[in-house]
Amino acid sequence: MRIEVDPNSGFCFGVVYAIAQAEFFLDQGIKVYCLGDIVHNDKEVERLKSKGLEIIDHNKLNQLKDAIVLIRAHGEPPETYQVARENDITLIDASCPIVLKLQNRIREVVRQAPSGAQIVIYGKPGHPEVIGLMGQIPDDSGVNKVLVTGKDDALQKIDFSRPIYLFSQTTKSIKTYYELGELIKEEAVKHGNTNVYFNDTICRQVSNRDVKIKEFARRFDIVLFVAGKKSSNGKVLFETAKSVNPNTYFISSVDEIDLRWLEKAESVGICGATSTPSWLMQRVKDFLERELNTHSV
Numbered sequence: 581m582r583i584e585v586d587p588n589s590g591f592c593f594g595v596v597y598a599i600a601q602a603e604f605f606l607d608q609g610i611k612v613y614c615l616g617d618i619v620h621n622d623k624e625v626e627r628l629k630s631k632g633l634e635i636i637d638h639n640k641l642n643q644l645k646d647a648i649v650l651i652r653a654h655g656e657p658p659e660t661y662q663v664a665r666e667n668d669i670t671l672i673d674a675s676c677p678i679v680l681k682l683q684n685r686i687r688e689v690v691r692q693a694p695s696g697a698q699i700v701i702y703g704k705p706g707h708p709e710v711i712g713l714m715g716q717i718p719d720d721s722g723v724n725k726v727l728v729t730g731k732d733d734a735l736q737k738i739d740f741s742r743p744i745y746l747f748s749q750t751t752k753s754i755k756t757y758y759e760l761g762e763l764i765k766e767e768a769v770k771h772g773n774t775n776v777y778f779n780d781t782i783c784r785q786v787s788n789r790d791v792k793i794k795e796f797a798r799r800f801d802i803v804l805f806v807a808g809k810k811s812s813n814g815k816v817l818f819e820t821a822k823s824v825n826p827n828t829y830f831i832s833s834v835d836e837i838d839l840r841w842l843e844k845a846e847s848v849g850i851c852g853a854t855s856t857p858s859w860l861m862q863r864v865k866d867f868l869e870r871e872l873n874t875h876s877v
């Protein structure tokens with residue numbers, strides 16, 4: 581049985597940086613709170629918790645005073661920085677530079693767009709990055725903010741007669757986003773509106789993996805895709821791998837492996853999302869090698 585871990589899977593640089601920042605302080609015995617899960621992977625969160633990291637929500641942030649709080653790669657809305665200032669909280673800001681750039685571009689549009697314009701964000705409701713992006717548009721800015729989850733939602737929520745500035749959460753599928761952009765432009769033209777500004781804000785750390793993960797997934801009889809259940813990027817990349825290899829299984833840990841999947845397989849590929857730690861994929865490989873040595877499947 582050939583078992584390989586995809587060398588192109590694993591943390592993106594945004595997540596690597598956030599975790600390195602947390603560990604830098606934790607390794608010195610300094611108490612660090614993190615606002616939300618540092619990465620959408622329970623196993624990695626557990627590992628960092630065992631080093632002393634405490635995950636908190638915004639309610640807890642409001643109650644903290646004089647503490648050290650890490651902002652993860654997804655970024656935060658301006659209110660979070662305001663609370664930190666008021667509560668003497670020291671922030672370790674590990675917002676990913678790509679997300680920060682996107683937040684800046686949204687703020688620029690808010691400054692320059694005519695009153696009544698719409699900033700449309702394609703993203704997942706409640707996703708922390710999306711909350712951070714929407715937070716860049718003040719309610720009294722004169723610019724409307726519209727969150728859309730897809731084409732049908734866009735058709736219902738957008739006023740196509742008014743200027744539209746389209747952005748996307750960084751981890752959405754590039755193909756779907758471009759299709760959405762085309763649809764919005766077409767609808768706007770039907771309303772005599774040519775003021776549609778499409779901004780490609782998809783992170784290439786994610787979209788470039790599309791091609792690589794397809795190449796990888798094709799090479800194996802079975803693919804085990806390892807990711808946390810909350811990972812948006814995990815869902816996208818899993819579907820990508822499955823589109824070229826129907827024998828692709830989503831797992832979050834070794835406990836979820838069903839050895840019957842491997843009964844007729846001669847090769848297994850192990851890959852994952854930008855939030856999947858390499859050690860977890862390696863653990864899956866070690867587990868399979870151990871199991872295959874003990875049982876014959």
Ligand code: SF4
Pocket residue numbers: 592593594595653654676677678679750751783784785786854
């Ligand atoms: S996926 Fe891209 S935008 Fe998101 S944290 Fe990683 S590098 Fe940054």
